[in-house]
Amino acid sequence: MMAIHIHPLERKWLFVIAVIILLTWVVQLYYALNKSTHPPSNVEVIDSVRLHLNDGIGGGEFAETNLGVKRDKNGQLRVTMVAARYSFYPQEIVLPLGESITFRFASFDVLHGLHVPFSNLNSMVVPGYISEVTTEFTREGEFPILCNEYCGTAHAFMYGKIKIVAKEKFKL
Ligand SMILES: [Cu+2]
Secondary structure, three states: OOOOOOOHHHHHHHHHHHHHHHHHHHHHHHHHHHOOOOOOOOOOEOOHHHOOOOOOOOOOOOOHHHOEEEEOOOOOEEEEEEEEOOEEEOOEEEEEOOOOEEEEEEEOOOOEEEEOOOOOOEEEEOOOEOEEEEEOOOOOEEEEEEOOOOOOOOHHHOEEEEEEEOHHHOOO
16 A cells, blocks of 8 residues: 655645644533533524514514513513614613523524623524523623624624622612
């Protein structure tokens, strides 16, 4: 059999690539195990065209009048939010520190992303699907909600605001 010849420089780069892949893997594993970063596991479809109507799939959960922060019958805090070019609706919400909160997002038009710095809240908002994330905040303060999927000309101006307050100061 003929020996395969690999140029020494190519061999070097193969090694560099292998190290980069390994490093990426280690970083992902670290964040998955220590910072509770994990892919969303909720698959739920929605009709984006009827999102604003009260007769949409899910009983109009994403109709304008149903958006915002609510407590469900089990006492769990829920945030229902729509991402659309170029804002998040509602644009400002207030939430308590250290309490489990379930976020449900839907897109009105194109692909959006939702990221809150200093938290593990980071999700894609794919048109036609509901993104669900349950998390809790560990720092008080005001944080921007940023769109991290390019969605059009004014993408850079698409933002919202989350204010995290102490549990005792939180009112619904
Ligand atoms: Cu965007």
